[in-house]
Amino acid sequence: MTTIATIADVTLRALLGRRRTILLLLLAGLPVLVGLLARLGGGRLDAAPILDALIVRLVLPLTALVFGTAALGSELDDGTAVYILLKPIRRWQIVIAKVGVAGLLSGALAVGSTLLTGVLAGGVGGTSLGTTFGVAVATGLAAFAYTALFVAASAITGRALVFGLIYVLVWEGALAGILEATKIVSIREATLGLASALAPKSSGIPTGLDPSQAVLLLGLILGGALFVASVRLAGYEVRGTE
């Protein structure tokens, strides 16, 4: 088993703690429940607004926040990180493993929730399936950018969760409606840009960033966060020394 696989294995088992998993499954189940209610109500909803409001704006950033900050931050906080740090391994290997696992988990939840919600709410006819597919691919990719950002925040500060909440709620939420410029560095806008490009033209998904800008932004955030986290971890000083 390689170094990255060893760290990924331990990280995966740490992240799949019972309480955290149940909580996030409930969160990811919320849009599915809305889709199910729509289906049971006999009506056929437009999937795009539900996917936008509940998946892109809620499930994706929050699951990525929880997994991203827990993947590295929890170990740094409780001291178990020393068992990985005190090894002759490159710091980027640790960061890749953490981001990989956290991204896969939050991506799996967001994509799974997207597919179920989209099919339940919008069915498989018309543009619905294409819309669902577009959002699923975009959220799956964006999950890695979000988790990389939050893993990097954990390597920088012990208050990564607060940073993440401010980023998601204030920067991408409140400020996005007031300051247009914030959209240029918004993972949410990149997700929407990518989703609307992948979905059929009349999908109803907000256009967000231009697709090429969206890919560039996600790539920059992912690469930049991996770099910053690796550098920070290389110069990491243990917390809580007397």
Place this chain on the structure above:
Amino acid sequence: MTTAAPPKPISLEHVSRWYGNVVAVNDISLSLGAGVTGLLGPNGAGKSTLLHMMAGLLRPSAGRLLVLGAPPWQAPAIYRHVGLVPEREAVHGFLTGREFIEMNARLQDLTDAPAATARALATVDLLDAADRPVGTYSKGMRQRAKVAAALVHDPPVLLLDEPFNGMDPRQRLHMISLLRRMAAEGRTILFSSHILEEVERLADAILVVYAGRLAASGNFREIRRLMTDRPHTFLVRSSDDRALAARLVEHAAVFGIDLGGGRLSVSSSDFGAFTRILPVVARDASISLYEMLPTDDSLESVFAYLVRR
């Protein structure tokens, strides 16, 4: 032709570490060779800071620190030759003991990680509980799992931060014999403790730190003598304090008498001699002794004295 002595496995030259305005380690110079060295000091003295700097987990603010000839800060390659048992109890509780040690072995890139794991588990006497989650271990078992994780790659330098915390007497004895055995194989072992007796039972050499400074270093017996022979002050209660004071003042071991506040306070430069002459003097003067209380016998005051010396 003369050959230079090989460098010591651990050496510090004027090493300091501060956090903002707080100085945690203050201008410490020392070198450690093979064998067991005890790092003794009260809580907050700077022991963990020193160990963390040696393990590359903290950057020295000033000075030069070398482990096996290289600065450990930002040098992960050093961890092939160094093991650290941290003081913090947290381990990956969801892993079994075997999985936890094997994770450490794999991250050390050992060719046969399962075999190294089995050896480490046997060394710390944890084979029977190896397949239980570490989260279900007692404090002492967890401590042994941490030691196994630190020595799974057979490092020549082993640093242990308060390794006896939470261990019962049997586990302590086992750990002491294990560390002695490892030291006899030529390893450099440094362990911290705030308990004098632990250090006394295990260490060949001792470093005493207090308030971030190196208060004393060297052979344990010599430092023990310094600690015992320092000036002591006793409060004495008897049937006739004034008469007893008059008799005591004639003795060379006594250099100060104070009868203020209705209490007899005696300062002595020789702990052993004073405790021997006091009952004799009292008996010869037909004075009954009710109480003799050392007023400054806490480890804290011992450390403070060593720093002032």
